[in-house]
Amino acid sequence: MALHLYSSNRLEILADAFSRLVTDDPLPPMLPETVVLQSGGMARWLSMQIAGKTGICANLDCPFPNQFVDRVFRKVLGGEDFSKVFDRDILQWQLMKVLPPLLSEPGFEILKRYLQGAGGVKMFRLAGRLADLYDQYTIYRPEMILAWERGAESNWQARLWRYLQGRDDCQRGVIHRAGLHGRCLAAIHNGTAAGVFAQGRFSVFGLSSIPPYHLDIMTALSATVDIHFFFMNPCREYWDDIVSGKRINKLAVGFNREPEELHLVEGNSLLASTGRQGRELITLLHERGEWQEHDLFVDPVAEGSGATALEMVQADILHLRSGPDGECGLTGGDGSLQFHSCHSPMRELEVLYDQILKMFADDPDLRPRDILVMMPDIEAYSPLIQAVFSVPEEGVAIPYSIADRKLGNEGVLVRAVQDIFDLGRSRFEVSRVLGILEHDAVLRKFGFSGEDFARIESWLADVNVRWGIDPESKVEMGLPGTVDNTWRQGLDRLLLGYAMAGNGSRVFADILPADNIEGNESEILGRFIEFTEKLFLFTGEIRQQRDLAGWSELLADLLQEMIEPEIDRQQEFSLLVRVIASLAEKQAGAEYRELLDFDVVRSCLDHDLAQGGLSTGFLTGAVTFCELLPMRAVPCKCICLLGMNEGAFPRIGGAPGFDLIAANPRLGDRSKKNDDRYLFLETLLSARKILYISFVGQSNKDGGTRLPSALVSELLDGLKPCRDQAGNGRADPVLRHPMHGFSRKYFDGSDARLISYGKDGYRAASALSAGVPAAPLLCGDLPLPPDIGNEIDLQSLLRFFRRPAEYFCRNRLGLEIDRNGHDFESSESFSLGGLDRYQAGSWLLDKLLSGSAPDDSLDLLRLSGILPHGSVGRAESARLRDEVSAMADRVKGYRSAANAEAEERVVEAGGWRVTGSLIADCETGRQVIYRFAAITAEDRVSGWLKHLFFNCLPGKSEERQTVVVGIDKTFTLDTVDNSREILAELLEIYRDGTRKIVRFFPKASFAFAEKLAEKGEEAAFARAKEVWRGSDFSRGEGGDPYYKLCFRETDPFDREFAEIAIRFFGPLLEQGGRR
Incomplete structure (x- = not known):
């Protein structure tokens, strides 16, 4: 049996060699072909390569290194059922058990100080760090673990390990990997493992780093089976001893010598800087046996063809060249090496989208599957990828998939569950509870629709739920146990409101029923209460141990x-x-x-x-977005690296101060920094036509320059000699993109490298270049509504003139702008102001005018949850009572002579029939309008329309007087002789407002008309614009979302605006009105 080492600078060449091995010397049909890999992505790529070569890939077994070694242990050591006590997760809980009693013993003072006063979470996290270290020690320092068990060390880590080993449920040196490693090697060397492996061979493919722990097992197995190691070697020359320039300079300073005096060789600067991990693996391989070597290197630069910049860089690494050898061959404009500087991650994705389209245009053979996009942090880019690539412009959709997403960050169900967990330690704010209910999975569980959710929001706003389950939950937080604004109070009000009508005044058991539960809404209420009660129960449960x-x-x-x-x-x-x-x-x-x-x-x-x-998304036939991970760089025509910012890559691994591996590093040790450096090198070698590198190189705040990753800078530095030789050394290889995709630079041809396929961006850039003003919402008038007729109710007319743009959007266009629903407060009221004061004052004013006692009405307000608590609430109630009582007396003073009640009336004017209800007395000729607020332009609009309507009604008295009462002032409108003609003219404005957006804005139009009478037209327009724009202290009328939608950036103050303002407010101002 033998050790075979296959070396190539191209991974697909190694895949071909493995495929030939499998086909030329097949295993028995029922035996799997075992190949050790480092990632599932590499397994998928390799199986696709084999299938592409042979037509099929079946029975391929792809364990990871630890899995493979565990299988060897079971085979060689007789199939023992090894305990899992020293698996990382189990070991963490073992440490949770043994650490507390050890903290009081000598030698553990450092841990005792660290955990002083800490809770269980800090202990759990420390146990996790220690479990990680012990797990690594068993693989990277097995001899240290075994020495500890023999009592060789007395430090606290060694003592803690011996304490774990000394428990009754352990057998020394057997149940952890360090002990199994030694036993397995001994069994292999003494021949007891012979014949236990039926396969006859094992392969290792694409690993760029492997600990001596695994190598020892694999090379020892070569005594019984063939071991085939397929290694992507970036350089065909001997490069074990090359040293990076940075390291040479550091050593020179340390030895007080010139760098040349050290006689150290850098070779290729990029290889020396990034290839440490590969050099160490080569050293480890050569130290552990005699390998039958198979060199399969391929020169990236084909003979007789012009080399691209990317191919030349790869060739320099392959041949260990430090710079251009003779004619460099770099023209600087072939696009094979691209560097893009953007203002934000979002702009990186937008630029990439356009650049991918350009790649497709330039290379008809390029397919989405040929493009791999990697970034250091896929979680940060994932929502941006979806935002850019899921909403393509007309007809341009690029298929894509996202791999390596963590469900802990991406999963919507995980977020829902985490929100429920967070609720347990919260104050049960209404916004938090509704945030949980808003999750689709929760809505579906309780059978709620979107309309049901909106109805529930409205209920909770009406009953003033703020926070806290009940008084008892407040007491547990050390706060007064009041029921006001709690969930219990709000839910009781809703339930009682379904059982009985409160009409805003009936109280049962100190509960004021809500008046907004009707009909089949009771079913929705029941399911919502079921939802809240389950949350209440869970909150109580998680407070127990x-x-x-x-x-x-x-x-x-x-x-x-x-x-x-x-x-x-x-x-x-x-x-x-x-x-x-x-x-x-x-x-x-x-x-x-x-x-x-x-x-x-x-x-x-x-x-x-x-x-x-998620186990999906890698190499699915679409453009693949994935995280930059070791052994993830597979050959692709185009490889794109995003987020290559300074500090983001290479990533810095923060080892704890008590990490003994970091304190005494050895060959084969894992280092996140070295992993990332070698990954960058592998990525560079895996790109076949284009290597695209993007980073946030410009600030989106001040435009300042930001540096890219040090690896990108090193690559750029390595290209400079070739650029100098090519005669374009001054040209900046980094393409610096404008901040916005609608910059004219993308479309004016000033820089051929700046391109954009965005039609919206082109239109915006053209408009900005030509100085074309933004278009309004409508380019022309609509036809009159078919059902407009000649009848209208007074309330519709009032709604139209108070907000013409909103009325048009809602009633003609069917557009309704979401005003973000209810803005729930997360704490009780500490003062009565704003909308709460207006609502409380208006309700109390109506009660006093109907004859209710002030104190009784204030008790009802308290039960409604709108008043502040305690002494502050009592003081606010007294102030409100006094203010409302004074205003009620003023209103009564005007109403005493009229004694009017609301009646339905009809008026005909200009062919229109207007119906409406007024609180007015036509016999005495007076109507009184009141509102618990300061008089505004909208009040003048409403008062004027109601006054005209009142003037048109018949009665004994020919005089007609309307009194508008506000908190700050009162104004009186007297008889208008031509009221029917004025009302008819305003109805024509309404007719126009059903087919177009009329330029009438109550505040700005009133300011214009008022100033016109005093100072003239120029001053009137200036004043209207001031009201429209607002100031630093108040929002202008133009800030209304419907006005923004309808008028965009156009100027609404034209002749039509002036004419309508005069037509509406002119007669009103001529009348004057008495204070």
Whole structure:
């Protein structure tokens, strides 16, 4: 039997060699072909390569290195049932059990100080770090573990390990990998393993790093089976001893010598800087046996053809060249090496989208499957990828898939469950509870629709639920146990409102019934109360301590009662079920039966969920987006790297200060930094036509320059000699993109490298270049509505003139802007202001005018939950009572002579029939309009329309007087002789407003008309624009979302605006009005 080493700079050449091995020397049909790989993505790629060569790939067994070694242990050591006590997850809970009693012993002071005053979560996380280290020690330092067991060391880590080993449920040196490693090697060397492997060979493919632990087992097996190692070697020359320039300079400083005096060779600077991991593997391979070597190198530069920049860089690495050898061959414009600097990750994706379209245009043979896009942090880019590639412009859709997403961050079901977990330690704010209900899986479980959710929001706003389950929950938080604004008060009001009509004044058992539950809404209310009661119950349950099995049972029940996944979310739901069930398995495996707070269990679940990912998305035939991971770079025509920012890549691994591996590094040790450097090198070698590198190189705040990853800078530095030789050394190889996709630079041809296929961007750039103003919502008038007729109710007319743009959008276009629903407060009121004060004052004013006693009405307000609590509430109530009482007296003073009640009336004007209800007395000729607020332009609009309508009504008195009463002022409108003609003219404006957006804005139009009479037209337009724009202290009228939609960036103040303002407010201002 022998060791075979296949070396090539191209992974597909190694795949061909493996395919030939499998086909030329096939195993018996029922035996699987075992090939050790490092990732599932590599397994998928290799199987596709074999199928492409042979027509089929079947019975291919692809274990990871640890899985393979575990199989060898079971085969060689007689199939023993090895205990899992020292598996990482089980070991963490074992440490949770043994650490507390050890903290008081000598030698563990460092841990005692670290955990001083800490809760269980900090202990759990420390146990996790220690479990990780011990797991690594058994693989990377097995001899140290065995020496500890012999008592060779007295440090606290060694003592802690011996304490774990000294338990009754352990057998020394057997149940962990360090002990199994030695026993297995001894069995292989003494010949007891001969004949246990029926395959006759094992293969290792594409690994760029492997610990000596695994290599020892694999090379030892060569005594009984053939071992075929397929290694992607970037260089065909001897390069074990090359040293990076940075390292040479550092050594020169240390030895106080010139760099040349050290006689160290850099070879190729990029290979020396990034290839450390590969050099160490080559050294380890050569130290562990005599290999039959098979060199399969291919020169990237084909003879007789012009080399691209990418091919020349790859060839320099292959031949260990430090720079251009003779004619460099780089023209600098072939597009094989691209560097793109953008202002944000979003712009990186937008630029990539356009550049991929350009690649398809330039190469008709290029397919989506030929493009691989990698980035250091797929989680940060995943929503941006979907935003850009899922909403393509007309007819341009690029198929794509996203791999390596972690369900702990991406899963909608996971987020729903985590929101429920978060609720347990919250104040039960109404926004949090509704946030849970808003998850689709929760809505589906309780049978709610979107309309049901909106109705529930409205109910909760009406009954003023703010936070807190009930008075008892407030007391547990150390706060006064008041029922006001709690869930219990709000739900009781809703239930009582269904049982009895409160009419805003009937109280039962100190509960004011809600008046907004009608008919079959009771079913919705019942399901909502079921939802809240389950949350209340869960909140109480998680405040109790349980063992892991108890938590597993509780959380499994919660999952079944609160979540109903869609069909396409079953994989994610299964992960949740498995992770929760694993709690009980960990208890059984570690025999850990201590009672735990939920915070510890939550930390465990978050860790496990973060490790669980989607197993789909890699190499699916579409453009693949994935994370930059070791052994992930597979050959592709085009490889794109995004997010290559300084500090983001290579990633820095933060080892704890007590990590003994980091303190004494050896060949074969894992290093996140070295892994990433070698991954960059593999990526560079795996690109066949284009290597596309993108980074955030410009600030989107001030436009300042930001540096790319150090690896990108090194690649750029390595290209400079070739650019100099090609005569374009001054040209910046980095393409710096504008901040926006609608920049004119993409379309004016000033830089041929800047391209965009975006039609919207082109239109925007053209408009900006030509100075074309933004178009309004409508380019022309609509026909009159077919059902307009000649009848209208007064309330519709009032709604139109108060907000003409909103009326048009809602009633003609069917457009309704979401104003973000209800803005729920997360705390009780500490003062009565804003909308709450207006609503409370308006309600109280109506009560006083109907004859109710002020104090009785204030008690009803308190029960409604709108008033502040305690002494603040009493003081606010007194102030409100005094203010409302004073306004009620003013209103009564005007109404006493009229004694009017609301009646339905009809008026005919200009061929229109207007119906409406007024609180007016036609016999005495007076109507009184009041509102518990300061008089605004909209009040003047409403008052004027109602006054005109009142003037048109018949009666004994020919005088007609309308009194508008507000908090700050009162104004009076007297008889209008031509009221019917004015009303008819305003009805024509309404008719126009049903087919177009009329330029009437109550505030700006009133300001214009008022200033026009005083200062003239120029001052009037200026004043209208001030009101429209607003100031730093108040929002202008133009900030209304419907005005923004209808007028965009256009100027609404034209002659039509002036004419309508004069037509409406002119007669009103001529009348004057008395204070």
